[in-house]
Amino acid sequence: MFPLTSSRETSRFSGNKIHCSPRDQSLSVNFYSISDFVLIRSHFLLSETKNNAGNQGTSDTPLRVTVLASEWSKPIGSYLTLQEKLVTWLAQYKQVQTTLLVPQFACSEEEKNAALSRNISIREAERCTGYDDPLDWLSFPPRDLAIDVVVSWGVNLGKQAQVIRQSHGCKWVHVVHTAPEEIGMYKDCPTAICKVEEKTTSELDAIATVGPKMTEVYSSLLRSCGKHQDIIELPGTFGEFSDVTQATRDDKKFNVLIFGRGDPEDFNLKGYNIAVKAIAALKDTSYHLMFVGAPNGKEEEVAKHLLQGGISRCQLTVRTFLPDKEELERLFCEVDLHIMPSRNEGFGLGALEALSAGVPILVSGNSGFGCALRTLPSGKSFVVDSEEPKDWAKAIARVRRKNRAERLQKVQRLRTFYEKKFSWEKQCETLVKKMWSLVHGKAFAQLFWSVHWKIFKCCVCK
Numbered sequence: 001m002f003p004l005t006s007s008r009e010t011s012r013f014s015g016n017k018i019h020c021s022p023r024d025q026s027l028s029v030n031f032y033s034i035s036d037f038v039l040i041r042s043h044f045l046l047s048e049t050k051n052n053a054g055n056q057g058t059s060d061t062p063l064r065v066t067v068l069a070s071e072w073s074k075p076i077g078s079y080l081t082l083q084e085k086l087v088t089w090l091a092q093y094k095q096v097q098t099t100l101l102v103p104q105f106a107c108s109e110e111e112k113n114a115a116l117s118r119n120i121s122i123r124e125a126e127r128c129t130g131y132d133d134p135l136d137w138l139s140f141p142p143r144d145l146a147i148d149v150v151v152s153w154g155v156n157l158g159k160q161a162q163v164i165r166q167s168h169g170c171k172w173v174h175v176v177h178t179a180p181e182e183i184g185m186y187k188d189c190p191t192a193i194c195k196v197e198e199k200t201t202s203e204l205d206a207i208a209t210v211g212p213k214m215t216e217v218y219s220s221l222l223r224s225c226g227k228h229q230d231i232i233e234l235p236g237t238f239g240e241f242s243d244v245t246q247a248t249r250d251d252k253k254f255n256v257l258i259f260g261r262g263d264p265e266d267f268n269l270k271g272y273n274i275a276v277k278a279i280a281a282l283k284d285t286s287y288h289l290m291f292v293g294a295p296n297g298k299e300e301e302v303a304k305h306l307l308q309g310g311i312s313r314c315q316l317t318v319r320t321f322l323p324d325k326e327e328l329e330r331l332f333c334e335v336d337l338h339i340m341p342s343r344n345e346g347f348g349l350g351a352l353e354a355l356s357a358g359v360p361i362l363v364s365g366n367s368g369f370g371c372a373l374r375t376l377p378s379g380k381s382f383v384v385d386s387e388e389p390k391d392w393a394k395a396i397a398r399v400r401r402k403n404r405a406e407r408l409q410k411v412q413r414l415r416t417f418y419e420k421k422f423s424w425e426k427q428c429e430t431l432v433k434k435m436w437s438l439v440h441g442k443a444f445a446q447l448f449w450s451v452h453w454k455i456f457k458c459c460v461c462k
Contacts, residue, residue, distance in 0.1 A: 062097035063436055064148040065090055066164075068138050068157045071106045072115055072122060079177055079349060082210065082235055083153055086175070089428040091119040096432060099123055101141055103134035139163040149173055149435045151208075162203055171438040172203065173431070175234070176218060177210035177368075178346040205438050208232040208431060211347040211368025212375070232431045236424035237415065241357040244329050248405040255288050256396060257335040257359075259350035262294045262302035262318075271341030271364065276309030276316075277389035278341070278396060285315055287396070290335060292319045332357040336407075337399055341384070341392055342367055355415050360407045362395050376417040378410070 067087050071080065091098040100115065104124045107115075112122045123145055125137040138160040141147065147170040152161035158174055165172040207222065208231070209215045215233050222231070258275050260266060267273050272291070279289045289311060294302040303318045322328050338354035338361045345367035352369060354361050363370045365385035373379035384395045399407060 062095050063432070063439060064097045064099070064146050065151060065435065066099045066101050066123075066141065066145065066147045066149070067151040068153065068160055068164075069100055069102050070135060070156075071102055072100060072111045079154065079210075081238075081353075082177070082349065083175075085235065085238070085424065086428070087120055088118055089424050090432070093428075093432060097121075099145065099147075101125055101138055101145070103127075103137045106134065135160065141168075148439045151175065154178070165203070165205075171205040171435065173206045173208060173232075173435060173438075174204050175208040175210065176214055176346075178214075206232065206434050208234055210234050212371040213368035214346055216371075232427065232434055233422075234424075234427050235352070236422045236427060237419050238353055238356040240325060241329065241332070241353060244332055244357040246333060246358050246408050248408060250404045251336075253286055253288050254337070254400050255290055255335040257290045257292065257331070257338040257354070258340070259338075260291065260293045261321075262291065262298065262305065264305065267305060269343055270345075271343055271387070272306065273309050274341040274343075274387060274389050274392055275339060276306050276311045278339075278392035279315060280310035280312075281389055281393040282397060285312060287400075288315050288317065290317045290319065290331075292331065293321050294318050296320050328353070329357065332359050335359060336404065337362065337396065339392070339396070340364055340367060340369070341387075343387055345369070355411065355418065358408060358412055358415065360399055360411045362392070362399065372418070372422065373414070376414065376421065379414060379417070382411075382414060 067083070067090075069080070069083060069087075072084070087098060087100055090096050098119065099121045101123050102125070104127050106124070107122050115122050123142055125139075125141055127134070128137050128140060131137055135156055138157065141164060147164065147168045149171045150161045150164045150168070151173045152158050153175045154177065161172050161174065164170065204222075207218055209218055212233065215231055219231060256275075256279065258272065260270050260272060262272070275289060279287050289306075291302065291306060299318045299320065303316060306316060306318070307313060322331060332354060338351060338359050340348050340351045340361070340363040342348070342364045343366060345364060347368035348363055348370070351361050351363050351367075361382055362384055363373065363382060365374075365383050370383045373382050384392055386392065402410070
């Protein structure tokens, strides 16, 4: 009997096949040759020897992944939602030890316990004298926190991860969802933000992009340092919205949803003015625009800006940010169509949430989500390649001409196609394999996973 990964898993070698009997289920794994098995076996023996000598880098040791974050709570519609999803998926793998590092006082004990119930350990970086920004405290993790891979997110956490990479001798994976230089074409964007992205990319070990548009942007950016192939693409849909039940009966009013904060500088970038002008161009008061996401107490101010687009007051509703999933579900049942007319959008989280809930959508062609939809059967019909309000008005009217039941069936098919191509499970599988190869070496990781991936997945808590 040959121990494959531990004394709790046994195997017997016959010919060119290993028959493994892990605790969870029996499994048959094909080898390319006997020499492959010999190499795998010799690596385990070497790893055990190193472990006995005090080295913690063995194949039996969990992959210790630390994700940097400002907080754990997940405001609906923010990219913290994506971060929470990614961390939760990573924590489902038994051989991945997942830690969320946040600034001191950023999480309550209730949040820490809730995360721990999902195998996520929340640790705090203590307050540092002289550092006014709590995010800067993340540069100094607790001394007892062992890190194999540090994962940072966006332009605000790259510098901290860079410090941790050097101080802990770990690998660094960075997640990006915006292209600051492109955004700067539509609104004031501090050049320092752009410089942070450009300066740190050469130091990265791998990068995860939110959507194909960001993949293209950063693939070009990484060519000079030869890391353009070390890119993992996210995300999948939000399964928590898949149980939303949509009514199939049409109403006299056709509610069109748009998400946003309503900041004056965003009116051009996010295409709010395109939305209101499109509704006004339809010259039909049965079309109703619902703007959701205004800051508390700023509803009238946002409405005033929107009304300048020529829409009638009776055709406009402005609501504040929705803090929880239940309220968002009710909203998705209330509307007939969600539009995202952004002139530039790294991805488009709100549109993905709407699709996950089975809401018909129209998205900008200059968005990461639009790029993703174009790759799917019939996906192009949900993309509007124009910044002209009249073209958006035509697209909205075209959606309404179909009865509600037909619209819902069409978007359900789109969601099915999207889930087949963009799966959280597949994407996290790719990410974990990449992190494993960064830590343990590419050559061994490829051979190890050719044998061990199914066993590894047996440990995922479904």
